[in-house]
Amino acid sequence: MPEPSRSKELPVSLLTDPVMIEACRARDFGRVFQLVKARAGIYPSMIARRCDLTPSRVGEVIDGRRQLLHMDVIERISDGLRIPGHMLGLARRTWETPQNLTVTPREPTGSAPAADAQSAAGLPGTDVDGILALAAERDLSPSTLSALHSAIMDYWRRDDEHGGETLRPAVVGQLRYVVGLLKEGIPSPMRDGLHGIAAELARLTGWTYFDARQYHQARVYFTEALALAKAIDDHRFMANVLACMSLQATYQDKPGDALALVAAAQDQARAAVGTTPRVLAMLAMREAFAHATLGNHSATHTAISEAHTYFGRIGADDPDPAWVAYFDETKLVVDTGIAHGRLGEAVLAEPLITDALRREHRTNHRARAFHAFWLARTQLQRGKLDEACHTAMDALAPAAAVRSQRVAGHLREFHEQLEPFRREPAAVAFESRLREALPRQVSGSPRP
Incomplete structure (x- = not known):
């Protein structure tokens, strides 16, 4: 039977009505069908179609001349009318959990579909791109670095608004472009500026993988960012990358790693000239996260206090790096x-x-x-x-x-x-709204 569309959800006010709850508990489907008709505008013919029943059978149930006792029929009623399983004494139905909440393995990257290949047929291949890049004249200047920094800031803004997964190809492409420039023997200080930009792009790429919970790939790019920053002795940015890696370790439930990484970040920050109170406040808060993940109350409270102390020392003219501006x-x-x-x-x-x-x-x-x-x-x-x-x-x-x-x-x-409370009206209302916001686009179970 096809999965009911999200427009066919029963009103939350009906699902949480004590009369409906009691009718479902008693499996009084005559009363259930009457309530569905009166409160949701779903008439007997529509009930029959949704639940894979005959109209005459639905009419007999409503008139009290027939009971519905078979489990497969009850399951079809639950699925067809979108009545949560627990209300009818059933296990959670597949449609109750939106697909977005189901962890599925990522499909391996394969060759592009034929349609995609056709749409890209008019574009030059990567080898031609490389030839054209070699033939092009490099005109690197401070304005080039400013343009790249502006692009990175725009990437971060879009990452906040939409997530980084769709941005990643562009960010990785720009990273490889900048790394390619570094191989051309560009003199300092332009070279140092490009190293810094490459480090920022590598950290951003790692962040997009971290946000996608692809932790191995995130660590690869964070490590690359660390190496790029180290090449120009940018200890403050090294501290920033190590702080990102510490946060990732808390998500991976590795609090020992998280604490070691944030301690290394704080060491790098102290070794740097001009580390600002805002940077130190951010690092102290990351330390608090690590201690909290370990369940160490006193150390967490101490780190929180340090973060607030550092934050109180922030001055209007502090030379904060752009990457810490978010820590307001x-x-x-x-x-x-x-x-x-x-x-x-x-x-x-x-x-x-x-x-x-x-x-x-x-x-x-x-x-x-x-x-x-x-x-x-x-x-x-x-x-x-x-x-x-x-x-x-x-x-x-x-x-x-x-x-x-x-x-x-x-x-x-x-x-x-929320599982222990799923029979409560508030939880029923939340799950109904959840299914509307994140619909599960899959087919329902076949009829037994």
Whole structure:
């Protein structure tokens, strides 16, 4: 039977109505069908079509002249009318979990489909690109470096708004272009500037893989960024890359690695000339994340205190590198809340994340979704089920607007933590909204 479309979802008000809940619990399908007709406008002929029943059989059930007892029929009613399985005493149905929450192995990269090959037929091959590049005259100047830096800043902005997966080919292409320039024996200081740009592009590429939870590839590019920065003794940028690798280690549940990497980052920052308080505040917060992942309360609180102390020393004229500009007061507050949340200190975490989310820029879809799911989890820890589900509902729009496996992972975690409460009206309403926001585009189970 085809999977019902998202427009065929029953109203949340019906699914959470005590009369409907009791009718489903008793498997009183006469009453269920009457409620579906009255409240959702789904008439008996449509019920029959959706549930693979005959219209006469549906009419007999509504009139009380027939009962539906066979399990395969009950399953078809659940699937056809989109009644969550638990309401009818069934296991969770496949359509209840959107495909976005199902972890599937990434398909191996193969050759392009024939249609794609045809559309690209008018483009020169990579060997011709290389020949043309050799023939072209290089006109490198400070303005060239400025243009490349501007492109990187634009990539980061688009990464925040949409996720980095679609940007990655362009970023990698630009990285290889800059690395190619470095092989041509360009004199300093232009060479040092290109090394710095290559390091930034390699870190950005690593970040896009990290956000896609492809951790091995992320580490490869982070390591390349580290080597490029080391070649020009840019200790501050080395600290930045090591901090990224530390954050990735917390996601991989390797807190020992996370702590070692952030300690190395702090060493690099201290060795650098002109390291600003903002950089040191960001690194202290990454240290707090590592300690929190280890469950060390006192060390986490000390690191949080250091981050706030450093942040308080920031001056208006500090020569901050562009890559740390994101670490503003809002980021400090939300990261403090997340560090407390990692420790299970939901009472401390909730007001901080709430405050930061209120300030978050509307176009930063990934951060808004990411932080809203953190807030929902802390509210759930505090027993605020209705508030948690409402917060998570608000996060679905920005989550759908950005391609980020990290955000999808946080949604999955919240969805799993909601499992003990899935019969509660707030949870039913959230799951219904979730299916609308992230529909599962698969076929339903065949009729037994």
